[in-house]
Structure formats: structure tokens, C-alpha cells
Amino acid sequence: MYKKERFLYDKRFYMIVIGLVLLVTLIIFGVKNSGNGNEDSSTDDFTLNNSNSEDNGSYGVSSDSSIATEVGMKIIEQGGNAVDAAIAVSFVLGVAEPYGSGIGGGGTMLIHPNNNQDPVVYDYRETAPDNSLSSSGIGVPGFINGMYRVHEDFGTIDMEQLISPSINFAANGVTVTDTLHNALKDDENRLSDLDHLFPDGEPIKEGELLVQEQLAETLEDIQRDGPSAFYQGDIANEINEKEGDIQLGRLGDI
Numbered sequence: 001m002y003k004k005e006r007f008l009y010d011k012r013f014y015m016i017v018i019g020l021v022l023l024v025t026l027i028i029f030g031v032k033n034s035g036n037g038n039e040d041s042s043t044d045d046f047t048l049n050n051s052n053s054e055d056n057g058s059y060g061v062s063s064d065s066s067i068a069t070e071v072g073m074k075i076i077e078q079g080g081n082a083v084d085a086a087i088a089v090s091f092v093l094g095v096a097e098p099y100g101s102g103i104g105g106g107g108t109m110l111i112h113p114n115n116n117q118d119p120v121v122y123d124y125r126e127t128a129p130d131n132s133l134s135s136s137g138i139g140v141p142g143f144i145n146g147m148y149r150v151h152e153d154f155g156t157i158d159m160e161q162l163i164s165p166s167i168n169f170a171a172n173g174v175t176v177t178d179t180l181h182n183a184l185k186d187d188e189n190r191l192s193d194l195d196h197l198f199p200d201g202e203p204i205k206e207g208e209l210l211v212q213e214q215l216a217e218t219l220e221d222i223q224r225d226g227p228s229a230f231y232q233g234d235i236a237n238e239i240n241e242k243e244g245d246i247q248l249g250r251l252g253d254i
Helices: 012-016 018-022 066-077 082-096 143-154 159-172 178-186 213-225 233-242 248-253
Strands: 108-111 120-123
Touching: 066 082, 066 159, 082 108, 082 143, 082 159, 082 213, 108 143, 120 143, 143 159, 159 213
Parallel strands: none
Antiparallel strands: 108 120
């Protein structure tokens, strides 16, 4: 079930790019009752915008993928906050641009709450097993735990709902961009045995539909069981088989 495609992210530069997603330029200005001076800034909850308010203020979503950006906008329109949107966008980017984002990597998220709290930085980049680099340079992916931790602190929409768009796009396909095609050309010597990425032995072409059934299944497992689906059990076993320097205990402890 867990093939090399999940290590499409094993270039460390690519894996860290997910951090750029989460600095998504996804901004909630949260202008609630602006100008009336009645906003209570003493609350210590983590809500970034009042989803029950008729005026949700000004907001914007930006990412490197039009479908991911659209998903983020819909999350906010459905009452979610900036973090909800960032999480959904990040999961979709892992489907649309697997060369630079996804569950096999990690990243950094900067959050500026709209309640006079100090900005918060979440660092969930890959970690080296036992404080030493593996022979391949692959670290323990932090993306899944990072998304769930951020959601625990700031999320307002169920995580299952935030993951659903990425499952849909993985199962039904995304249109291949020129950037993805060229990234696959660069890694052809390592990944050419992945038929869905290299039909007929050639990198899938720009404009064609990329379906990632195994990724969809993995995302469904995560949606159902949470981080334990990734860091323990069958997926963890298969990661350990592919990368012997990353022991199961390190996956479970992240």
C-alpha cells in the first residue's frame, strides 16, 4: 500500500517547502464590529474569527495551486477560520504538488491570533532519528502531527471535513502542471517505476489528469484514525522497510 510515491518528498528542500504553504499568505483580518470599540480582547480562546457573526471581516487565501486556494476560500465561507483554511489548503497541496508538499514532509506555521495574543510559531519540520542523519538524508515526517496539533489549538471545523477535499482530488485526479511535469523529469531516474506518475515510462504530461489512489487511501486512513494511522501500524511498518534508519519507535514518538 505504501509505495515509493510517499517518498516523492524525500528531498529535504522539497519537504520543507510545506512551510511556505502554511505562511499561505492566508490572512484573516477579523474586523469584528470595527469602530465600535466594544470588542472584548480579554478572551483566551483560540478562535481567529467569529463564525457566527454576520460580518466575518476581510480575508484572503493564496497558494501555489488554484484548487487549493479555492478549497481554502470555501472553508472560510463555511465559517472556518484562517487555520482551518490553512490545514485544508496544505493537505490539497500535498496532492496537487507532491514535489514540494505533503504528508511525507514537514514545515512551519506562523499564526497571529485576532485577540491580542502574541504570534505563535509551530515547527513541525522533519526530525533526524536519534539526532543523527539517516544514510539517505530522510527524516521523520512531521506534517501530520503538526496539522493535528495546530488544529487542536486553533481549529474550529472538524479535521475530517478539512481532509476531505484532498481525498477527493487524490481519488478523482488533479490536472498536471508544467512545474509538476518538470519535477518528475528531474527525478525520473528514481521514480520511473511509479506507473501513475510515469505512464508508458514517461513523466505524465502537462494537462493530463493525475490520479493517486494509494495517496487517497492513506489520507482516508488518517482521516479515520488520526496521526496514529501514519506513525504506527501498517504505514509505519512500510516506512521502516523503505528506510531502515527510521525506526518504528521514532515514528511513534514524534
